[in-house]
Amino acid sequence: MKYVDLDATIGAVSGVMSPLxxxxxxxxxxxxxxxxxxxxATDPGHYDFHGKWCxxxxxxxxxxxxxxxxYRERGHLELMFRHNCFKHEEDLIIRYAGVLSLHWDGPANPFVIGDxxxxxxxxxxxxxxxxxxxxxxxxxTISVITADLTATWIDAECDQKPSQPAV
Structure with missing residues (x-):
């Protein structure tokens, strides 16, 4: 990443993620x-760690x-992300139009999405x-170069409900 820091130091705390x-x-x-x-990218909730559209x-x-x-046409790509029941109420679908490249980097097996x-x-x-x-x-890390993308949040059923603090 060029600007987003996945190992930032903020104040006296190190090892935090920062989009600042x-x-x-x-x-x-x-x-x-x-x-x-x-x-x-400019949606106000995109980097709000406590927000439902982060x-x-x-x-x-x-x-x-x-x-x-x-052969001259570029492909289309769709990535669907499931929500975290403790934070989100919706799933996110990102559709990429005119994909020039898709790169998967990391030790995870690219054929096993859950990895x-x-x-x-x-x-x-x-x-x-x-x-x-x-x-x-x-x-x-997934890297995509594309003509444009469309991100859509869709309603999702939560598999589990957030636990309530003990009283």
Whole structure:
């Protein structure tokens, strides 16, 4: 990641995740992002760790890759993330149109989606071809270069309810 720090030091606390530099720089390049990517990156809840639309703690559940129909066409990609019942009420679907590249980096097995762990944070940046989207998970990183992306939060049924504190 260029600006999001997955091992930051804030005050006397080290080893924390921080999107602060990214959020400070975002206004400088947000206008260079394609429309869908800009809407996703600048959503006020995107990096609100306590908010229900923060990507932190989501878990990748589905990957659909559709190649282009002609050799000059770029494919489409869909990533579906399941909610964390203790934090989210919705699942997130990210659809990438005009995918130039998809890269999976890390020790996790790319054929076993559950191996990548939960999302730590992500970063959307302008790219000559549209935008880049890097998603850091606990055991792998997914990087996509695409013409644009659309992020949609959809209602989800919670498998378990948050535990109530003992009285």
């Amino acid at each position: 530099v990214y959020l400070e720089r975002l206004p400088e390049f947000a206008g260079d992002l394609p429309e869908g990517a800009r809407a996703f 990507v932190k703690d989501l878990k990748l559940a589905r990957v659909l890759l559709e190649p282009g129909t002609e 990548i762990g939960v999302v730590a944070l992500d970063e959307v940046l302008p790219h000559d071809e549209g935008c880049s989207h890097e998603i850091a998970c606990h055991n792998a």
